[in-house]
Amino acid sequence: MSKEKEFDNKTSSGRKISRRNAIKYAGVTAGGALVTYLGMKYYTGQNDSTATMPLANEADANLITYQNKTNMKVLLLNGSPHKKGCTYTALSEVGVALEQNGIESKLSWLGMESISGCRGCGSCRSTGKCIIEDNVNVLLEKVNTYDGFVFGSPVHYAGASGFITPFLDRLFYAGGSRFAGKPGAAIVSCRRAGSTAALEQLNKYITISNMPLVSSQYWNMVHGNTPDEVRRDLEGMQTMRALGQNMAWIVKCIAAGKAAGIEPPTYEQRTATNFIR
Numbered sequence: 213m214s215k216e217k218e219f220d221n222k223t224s225s226g227r228k229i230s231r232r233n234a235i236k237y238a239g240v241t242a243g244g245a246l247v248t249y250l251g252m253k254y255y256t257g258q259n260d261s262t263a264t265m266p267l268a269n270e271a272d273a274n275l276i277t278y279q280n281k282t283n284m285k286v287l288l289l290n291g292s293p294h295k296k297g298c299t300y301t302a303l304s305e306v307g308v309a310l311e312q313n314g315i316e317s318k319l320s321w322l323g324m325e326s327i328s329g330c331r332g333c334g335s336c337r338s339t340g341k342c343i344i345e346d347n348v349n350v351l352l353e354k355v356n357t358y359d360g361f362v363f364g365s366p367v368h369y370a371g372a373s374g375f376i377t378p379f380l381d382r383l384f385y386a387g388g389s390r391f392a393g394k395p396g397a398a399i400v401s402c403r404r405a406g407s408t409a410a411l412e413q414l415n416k417y418i419t420i421s422n423m424p425l426v427s428s429q430y431w432n433m434v435h436g437n438t439p440d441e442v443r444r445d446l447e448g449m450q451t452m453r454a455l456g457q458n459m460a461w462i463v464k465c466i467a468a469g470k471a472a473g474i475e476p477p478t479y480e481q482r483t484a485t486n487f488i489r
């Protein structure tokens with residue numbers, strides 16, 4: 213049987229299907245392959261040699277640096293142990309939409325070295341940096357160079373990963389006030405469930421820091437165990453693109469507001485009551 217003939221009546225798993233469904237299947241497969249090809253072309257066309265560097269090795273830890281048309285930049289932080297896995301795939305889609313809307317983005321991978329949790333020593337209160345010298349401090353010094361942030365994580369046991377959780381704990385404990393006024397979003401990738409809990413967890417850093425929370429047309433999640441499965445989650449990928457569009461829009465609106473003399477709020481001295489007074 214010729215290859216074409218074989219493809220005519222079987223899926224790749226060998227399951228027999230009707231001629232009509234075979235035509236449908238062929239169309240979907242070809243469409244998926246095109247999307248995959250275009251996506252891969254996009255990734256590999258960029259500065260991929262620095263693709264996997266964690267923040268400390270900055271030159272500048274970027275997987276992808278998209279064209280800069282507005283001088284504004286959004287950091288896409290990948291908290292997955294997989295440097296080019298599902299979370300990367302979703303964040304890249306956000307990056308493409310940002311780029312299409314004139315906003316540069318930098319996709320940084322936290323790496324696979326274990327990241328220390330917050331010691332709760334409080335030294336950051338006086339020093340403005342974390343006592344543990346690692347990428348948290350590297351990023352803390354660069355917060356001002358970004359106009360927006362997207363935190364991405366795979367779902368691990370219905371929560372964010374063991375990489376991004378301690379990283380963001382320490383980043384925000386030491387320098388949460390530096391993020392005020394900068395729009396933020398979180399995205400998660402999961403095989404099946406726990407996505408809303410993980411998303412909620414990541415959104416907490418944003419919503420305690422006077423950061424405008426940027427949303428999409430659905431909750432910011434993709435489904436899949438592999439990048440290819442994620443690319444086939446058409447709704448998830450569309451959600452990522454809409455998030456990128458919204459992020460670009462908000463970033464530009466904030467810049468336009470500033471240019472028109474609309475200053476960010478001056479906040480009151482913070483009161484912490486600890487529920488005992």
Ligand SMILES: Cc1cc2nc3c(=O)[nH]c(=O)nc-3n(C[C@H](O)[C@H](O)[C@H](O)COP(=O)(O)O)c2cc1C
Nearest residue numbers: 292297298299366367368369370401402403404405
């Ligand atoms: C330790 C661990 C725990 C996981 N827990 C969940 C889970 O609770 N729910 C789920 O749907 N997927 C779970 N998964 C699957 C991943 O979330 C999923 O494959 C994700 O898309 C991987 O993204 P990545 O390639 O960026 O790492 C888990 C994977 C690992 C390694």
